[in-house]
Amino acid sequence: MTVSQAISTGLCAAWRNKAVVALFFACNLLLAAAVAAPMHSAIADHLGHSMMANELARGFSASWLTEFQLAYSGFLKGFSTAIVYGGILFLVLNAVLSAGAFEVFARAEQAEPEDGGPAPASLRWCMHAFGRGLGRFWGRFLRLTAIASVFYYVLFWFWAGRAAQFNRWLFRDSVREAPHFYLEWLRWGLLFFCCFVVNVIVDYARAALVAHPDRSTLAALGDGAGFVAGRLGRVMAIYLALGVLAAAAVLAYAAFARFFPQSSVITVFMWFVVAQILLWLRWLLRLGSWAAAVGYYRACAGEAAVPGGEPVKVTP
Amino acid sequence: MTLWVLLVAIAAHAKYIPDPIVRYKIDARLDPAAKTVAGHEIIVWRNHTSDVIPDLQFHLYLNAFKNSYTTFMRESRGRHRDSRFRGLPGEWGYEQISSLKVDGQDLTTSMRFIQPDDGNPYDQTVLEVPLPKPIPAGASVTIEIAWTSKLPRLFARTGFQDNFFLVGQWFPKPGVYEAKGERHRAEGGWNCHQFHVNTEFFADYGNWDVTLTVPSDFEIAATGRLRHEHTQPDGTTAYNFYQEDVHEFAWTAQPRSQVLKIERTFKADEQVTPAEIDEWSRKTGTPPEEMKLQDVAVTLFIQREHRGQIERHFRATFEAIKWFGLMYGKYPYDVLTVVDPPYNGLGAGGMEYPTFITAGTSYWPGAHKLSPEGVIVHEFGHQFWYGLVGNNEFEEAWLDEGFNSYSTGKVLERAYGPNYEYEPVFGVPVPAQPWLDLPVPRYPWKGIGNLPIGQYWEWVPLEQKYGRAKIYAEDASDDAMERFAWLDLSRDSYRVQAYAKPELTLRTLESLLGDGWPKVIRTYQQRWRFKHPDAIDFMDTVREVSGQDMKWFFDQTVYGTGMLNYSVSFTSGEAPLHRGLFDDVGGKPQLAAQQNRPQRPIESEVLVRRLGEMQFPVTVLVRFEDGSEVREHWDGQYRWAKFKYASRPKIVSAQVDPDFQWKLEVHRTDDSYQAQPVRLAADKWYLRWVVWIENVLMAFSFFS
Secondary structure, rough: HHHHHHHHHHHHHHHHHHHHHHHHHHHHHHHHHHHHHHHHHHHHHHHHOOOHHHHHHOOOHHHHHHHHHHHHHHHHHHHHHHHHHHHHHHHHHHHHHHHHHHHHHHHHHOOOOOOOOOOOOHHHOOOHHHHHHEEEEEHHHHHHHHHHHHHHHHHHHHHHHHHHHHHHHHHOOOOOOHHHHHHHHHHHHHHHHHHHHHHHHHHHHHHHHHHHHHHHHHHHHHHHHHHHHHHHHHHHHHHHHHHHHHHHHHHHHHHHHHHOOOOHHHHHHHHHHHHHHHHHHHHHHHHHHHHHHHHHHHHHOOOOOOOOOOOOOOOO | OHHHHHHHHOOOOOOOOOOOEEEEEEEEEEEEEOOOEEEEEEEEOOOOOOOEEEEEEEHHHHHHHHHOOOOOHHOOOEEEEEEOOOOOOOOEEEEEEEEEEOEEOHHHHHHEEEOOOOEEEEEOOOOEEEEEEEEOOEEEEEEEEEEOOOOOEEEOOEEEEEEEEEOOOOOOEEEEEEEOOOHOOOOOOOEEOOOOOOOOOOOOEHHHHEEEEEEEEEOOOOOOEEEEEEEEOEEEEEEEEEEEEEOOOOEEEEHHHHHEEEEEOOOOHHOOHHHHHHHHHHHHOOHHHHHHOEEEEEEEEEHHHHHHHHHHHHHHHHHHHHHHHHHHOOOOOOOOOEEEEOOOOOHHHHEOOOOOEEEEOOOOOOOOOOOOOOHHHHHHOEEEOOOOOOOOOOOOOOOHHHHHHHHHHHHHHHHHHOOEEEEOOOOOOEEHHHHOOOOOOOOOOOOOOOOOOHOOOOOOOHHHHHHOOOHHHHHHHOOOOOOHHHOOOHHHHHHHHHHHHHHHHHHHHHHHHHHHHHHHHHHHHHHHOOOOOOOHHHHHHHHHHHHHHHHHHHHHHHOOOOOEEEEEEEEEOOOOOOEEEEEEEOEEEOOOOOOOOOOOOEEEEEEEEEEOOOOOOEEEEEEEEOEEEEEEEEEOOEEEEEEEEEEOOOOEEEEEOOOOOOOOOOOOOEEEEEOOOOOOHHHHHHHHHHHHHHHHHHHHOOOO
């Protein structure tokens, strides 16, 4: 399977399973809405009957922001913490839900009828496979996340901590910034690259796990690492191509948010809807990358049929 | 004979001050390996007062870096701006006088250190020399000093970083002797303060003839104009600089291999249009012929690795020369030197000396970051505030830093626009600074801290005028502006009192005086050039030029520690029903008639409260349902005032300071009140937060 085939396979699979995409998107939206809720009352309380609200409704006021930051400094500190805790909660939730998503891409997607016609509704109904995968793999997926967290922690400890200190120490008396500057960029580049590699290994470990349900977490992780090591270029190409599309969605949002007026109930609502559509698109790309990983793993492993579990035999 | 020739030489020329108090002739040699400057100076100092002066006092600023117990080091704790002093061997600095003669008489053994500010016995930054014969009124003395300066490692305004040297406050320098009445002094005496971390300098204007000898492969930049250079057989070159009518001399030296020297001329006729001259002529009430600026030879010394920023440096410099000149009068010197300090030498950045400023940038600043532009404009502004109008930076730091912060903001707004610090990334404006200085949190247990996540996804206008509002509102009541800066509660408080509060105070004063303001501030600048004014002189100028007595304003803003904070609210509705007993026509109590839906008049009441200590005259704009409006006035003295309306429609809104004159107001949100709260603002910004947090959560999920 080529890189482009893997990407198109992944995106098509994600598109066909829009309900799964919607589930991730909904969890993201609902959790964010809950975490942000205190901000609504804080802003409303601070504004009260003030005419400053008109200015904020039309655009923005740096003067108001200054006052708000001072008056609600304690709240903002707690709010930042709440966002971080929300992020950690979502990290765990995402790990659990991804068990269902990988099962969908591994089973329902692979269930191709022998005559090439459409799969029966029972298999195409992806939420059935989703629930089955969730129940079967959530524990091992969480263990994978825990192991990955250790790797991420080490990566940040080294690249964002020790390597940064070393770089500062190395050029502490220099009068030229350029070498330090480029080493800093290299350091950040290596940090991101290492994070991407760990991320990709975890994704392929998940693909290995759903392909071989009887495997342990560590065995799957080893399988994923070996698979990525053997095909690093292609694997990263798939990964980065979809990442670039996601970045384009972020930029599209930034441009839209900048230039679209948000001064009435209708325009604010329209802006929010567009923002959500773009976020949904990014979830589609995220799940598309998982589906691509499953498809690419399966293709490279040369598996004609899905091993393990119940054999999927479709008759017209 | 030699001495006489020298004195004649340095007495020559004086464009603005015919008979300066002090004239310097300095010869100094830099030893880059030892980090020392060995010097010899001849100072002709004149007693311009009617006092008989029994002693001399000198600043020996570099002794601030002599040990960890000096006043400077105790106050700074080895930190200044973003630089830290490590205190390793070879990094300390000092000034050692080997010989001091006054009118030929050796007084080396009579020298003693004094500590007029804090009595710290370890501080040797002020030297007193009792004279065997007092200096009569109007007489001059010739002081001859041989000394060696060991430069400290750069962290605060002066010193070395590798082979880069910023040599400032580097020679024994007389303090300022003030007569009774000068700067409103009660008694005559020396004004010679110790070196403090927050305060800067104060000196008499004079003429400078300085010869500096440095290795020939070094590039040198200094105050004044280079008159001649002479290469010597020992591999050094002697450079002679001359400048009159300034009160300081500083210089830098660094290997030619790391710096570029670029010379251009600010040509007034090309840089300033006739329309701009007309505009400022009208605003300031100055005849157009007096508005004309002069050409300035600008020399930029920029690090080779910053060569891509040459145009930015020159643009900022030219904009500063132009706009400061239009606002306050021409920059009177014909030279200006701008020095870009190297990496790890930023302790040398952002310093102002006459005709000589240091800037500061990074290897790759955002195109719209306004750095180095902001620092160039600011330091050039000090040519006007402190350079030309020579206030005492020790005692009234706000008179230069505050005026200059105000002026810097104005020039940046004029030259670059209010929202310049955003740059387009694929056509999308993104805040210029963070994308290079992004503080990435450590995964996973460090919070997002102060990461302003919204800025990364959306454009939030940042207005220059609000740049200092936050730190002002946080700390403004800790001290007063008019106070010796080293006595301020903290360094944060100093920053508020010297920079933020004066800037906002001047912006408020500008609003209150309206069209008369440009003439006021220009007159103050012009009248006090080459002199030492104090706050009272400024206030007198305001009163005289504007014709308004603003004592009430200055008493509270300059001398007070209060905050400006008013609020407004109102009630508006139908008058109560007539119930109970009312006297009838005959005066007999009678039960009021029962009415089902009586037509009752509207009663309204506006409540204005003074929540802060400052008392400003208050204007309240009240709008009614029928579109009519009324402006109420209150003296703002008592804690509250009410305005009642019995025969008007319901009130729609009320607003204190409707013309936004009070830039010092700390809580603008409650300055207005409307009958119906607008919920859309909270809804809209809540939804934005939802979107931002969705992105953050998504980023977290990457690590699952």
